[in-house]
Amino acid sequence: MVTTRSEHAPLIYLRPARGWIPLNLSALWAYRELIYFLTWRDIKVRYKQAVLGIGWAVLQPVFHMVIFTIIFGRLAGLKPDAGIPANLYPVFSFAALLPMQLFQGALQRASISLVQNANLLTKVYFPRLIIPLSAAAAGLVDFFFAFLVLVGLMLYYRVPFSWNLLWLLPLVLLALLAALAVGLWLSALNVQYRDVQQMVPFLVQAWMYVSPVAYSIDVIPAQGPWRMIYALNPMAGVIQGFRWxxxxxxxxxxILWVSVGVVAVLLVSGLYYFRHMERTFADMV
Incomplete structure (x- = not known):
């Protein structure tokens, strides 16, 4: 039996987007369940058949803390910020490692997410922004378990808790947005140039050493433009905010406000560039 389209049925055309079109972020809400399932999938895949499982989320920052304490705290004699006792250097460095590793992991996963999900890009339609967004958000689980270790260290070193801890929530969000902002640029570029995924591990490693993780921001001269130039690194404001x-x-x-401004510029420009390049993903991936 042959069927024909009704005269009153709507005819829908699917065409690739052209030009610098609106972001249409409202579509993310319509696909919110997909964001959840892709995020949960990334978490399960990362620890599938791993003997220690989620324990790696704790071991990595703890291992770095031990190395930093021995090399920078003991041998190099670096001190925490002014007013913080020298014996608090381990927890001082661990507090910086948490947002830094959240940023590193989110950036690394987001930057290669489109290529890793090539099968989805070529088979079904959904807002492509969901892929790097869910890849970045998956790091929050690791951050949560590592944060429990930080709480234990603060109790052990008798660091008092204050209401300033409430500022950690927006600072965590800022670290994630910074990773997503850079990840949007790199993920779109990685579809065209696969050299990007070879560059990302070096980039995230170098980013840690140009951020005040192992050292205090006091080593950057407060006079002159140097500290404001240093604040162009968005993680400088996040880490200093954590320690405060x-x-x-x-x-x-x-420093924090400069970092917020840099993240805003990177995020908005990254969203538009990602949206502009979106129509080519399925053909090039």
Whole structure:
């Protein structure tokens, strides 16, 4: 039996987007369940058949903390921020490692997410922004378990808790947005140039050493433009904000606001570039 289209049935055309079109972020809400399932899938795949499982989320920052304490704290004699006792260097460095490793992991996963999900891109339609977004969000589980270790360290070293801890929530969000902002650029570029995925591990490693993780931001001269130039690294404001919220260290003030501005510029430009390149993903991936 042959069927024909009714005269009153709507005819829908699917065409690739052209030009610098609107972001249409409202579509993310319509596909919110897909974001959840892709995020949960990434978490399960990462620890599938791993003997230690989620324990790796704890071991990695703990291992780095031990190395930093021996090399930078003991041998190099680096000190925490002014007003923080020298014996708190282990928890001082661990507090910086948490947002830094959240940023590193989210950036690394987001930057290669489109290529890793090539089968989805070529078979079914959904907002492509969901892929790097879910890849970045998967790191929150690791962060949660590592944060429990930080709480234990603060109790062991008798670091007092304060209401400033509430600032950790927006600071975690800022670290994730920073990773997503850079990840949007790199993920779109990686579809065209596979050299990007070879560059990302070096990039995230170098980013840690140019951020105040093992050292205090006090080593950057406060006079002149140097500290404001240093604040162009968005993780500088995030890490200093973490230390201020946890230990009452130097307030991030202007550094944090510069970092917020940099993340906003990177995120908006990354969203538009990603949206602009979206129509080519299925053909090139």
């Amino acid at each position: 919220a946890l230990f009452g260290a130097n307030p991030p003030d202007r």
